Amino acid sequence: MPLPILALAIASFCIGTTEFVIMGLLPEVAADLGVSIPAAGLLVTGYALGVVFGAPIIAIGTARLPRKAVLIGLASLFVVGNLFCALAPNYWTLMVARVVTAFGHGAFFGIGSVVAASLVPKNQRASAMALMFAGLTLANILGVPAGTALGEAFGWRSTFYAVVAIGIISVAAIAWLVPAGVAPPSSGGIASEVKVLGKLQVWLAMIISALASASLFSVFTYIKPILTDVSGISVSAVTWVLLLFGAGMTVGNIVGGKLADWKLMPTVLGTLVLLVAMFLFLAEISSLPMVMIATVFVWGVLTFVIVPPMQMRVVETASEAPNLAATLNQGAFNMGNAAGAWIGSVAISLGVAYQHLPFVGAATTLLALAVALFSFWIDRRPAELDYVEPVGSTS
Incomplete structure (x- = not known):
């Protein structure tokens, strides 16, 4: 390093x-x-x-x-x-x-x-x-x-x-x-930092970041009752399972950086597809403790594979003045954290069982995937589609 x-x-x-x-x-x-x-x-x-x-x-x-x-x-x-x-x-x-x-x-x-x-x-x-x-x-x-x-x-x-x-x-x-x-x-100072937020691709990248984070926290917020009540894992063992999740995050972070340097948007799209599959699998095997533990590690890997690519995506799409956009992307991740916990809470209050919360995560990830596909499509469209005309301006 x-x-x-x-x-x-x-x-x-x-x-x-x-x-x-x-x-x-x-x-x-x-x-x-x-x-x-x-x-x-x-x-x-x-x-x-x-x-x-x-x-x-x-x-x-x-x-x-x-x-x-x-x-x-x-x-x-x-x-x-x-x-x-x-x-x-x-x-x-x-x-x-x-x-x-x-x-x-x-x-x-x-x-x-x-x-x-x-x-x-x-x-x-x-x-x-x-x-x-x-x-x-x-x-x-x-x-x-x-x-x-x-x-x-x-x-x-x-x-x-x-x-x-x-x-x-x-x-x-x-x-x-x-x-x-x-x-x-940036040479333009504050004005150029704010102006770059008019780019549609910058906002799409931040929306993907927020939705990916929301999909995680809609389920992970309630990981302890899932592990104890559904998987039958002892309370004392939960800490070790969470450490395994953290180890997966560390691996995913490094892998995500390498993959993003190779193919950025394909990495984002492929990871989101794998996350959807992982959430669906999680819902099916959550009552099997050993399989659940292994899946938690994979979940940790996939969760952080997407972080370096999304930060890089924001920096690239806001390349003229990246500091504000890159900073706002961190806010987007945190907004997703709060929104995901709220989404999971609403789902539980509506009667969704802990075992079925991963379906909520899968649905939120599908939204992120839809936005990512739209962003990927815009990459191949004329450049004028990548700018949002400020309200009140004339052509």
């Missing part, structure tokens, strides 16, 4: 741990701050909303600034934000600290992916993005379990102090290893 990308991967590990570790510490946080577990769970929602709404604000506000300086600033924001989380005297202070910390999440991954792609030859750009995102997948395998265990042993605040320490390392690594002048801002 090139050393500058390693620095970005360390920061993405820190960010990924920050985002997800709170889910393993909800009982401890709730007890310490005197709130209910559902109220503590809103700390997850608050973070996701911070990502969605903070991403464009940060991207637009830093459009003219050097990319290295922005990355150092965003990594520093995570250090300070996590320090305030660790010191938070009450629930609302912790909520504000989480939301403010999340403001830098989408912008870091969006700008970081553009920087990573600029550090390698053109035919290796998706792989470079995948290497940066490897920190995020490793956070689910190592950071979240280790952070949860640390919080259970020494209190939840100790986990955030540990994240602060890793964050300081990431800031130093970016400052030392990422070259100055890398991926210069």
Whole structure:
């Protein structure tokens, strides 16, 4: 791994741990701050909303600034934000600290992916993005379990102090290893970053990202009752199955980068087709524990195979000014997370059994596939179809 990308991967590990570790510490946080577990769970929602709404604000506000300086600033924001989380005297202070910390999440991954792609030859750009995102997948395998265990042993605040320490390392690594002048801002500044959002293909790419994420979380949000109530797996074994899912994500991330460098849109289309088949298979075998465990690994692989190609797709379609679009794509993934959990909740409230939730995931993936096919078709149409005429303009 090139050393500058390693620095970005360390920061993405820190960010990924920050985002997800709170889910393993909800009982401890709730007890310490005197709130209910559902109220503590809103700390997850608050973070996701911070990502969605903070991403464009940060991207637009830093459009003219050097990319290295922005990355150092965003990594520093995570250090300070996590320090305030660790010191938070009450629930609302912790909520504000989480939301403010999340403001830098989408912008870091969006700008970081553009920087990573600029550090390698053109035919290796998706792989470079995948290497940066490897920190995020490793956070689910190592950071979240280790952070949860640390919080259970020494209190939840100790986990955030540990994240602060890793964050300081990431800031130093970016400052030392990422070259100055890398991926210069677009010459048109804010105007060109916003203008590129008029391209239809940029929006289609973000819709695919959101739908792919929604298909995952419509089922994965309820993975624990599926594994225990349907598959008959013990509660104590669920953690190991989830680690297997994380390992699959890590493999899928690297494979997805390699495939996207080879054939980008065919990789997206093929992965979505395989995800539909996987969801249908999941619904049929969910009562068979050993087959279910193996399928969870494959699910993890397919889930992250599509991430580097979709980030690369956004960067390519917004090549004139990619920073805002790449950042918004991270917001699209997070919007899909929230929408998927809501879709699964609605399905359950309407009487869909846990065993049949994968059919909901398959249907959502089919929508993503339809959009991807439309985008692929536009690639072969006249260029004028790729721009959405601004409202109120004249020809």
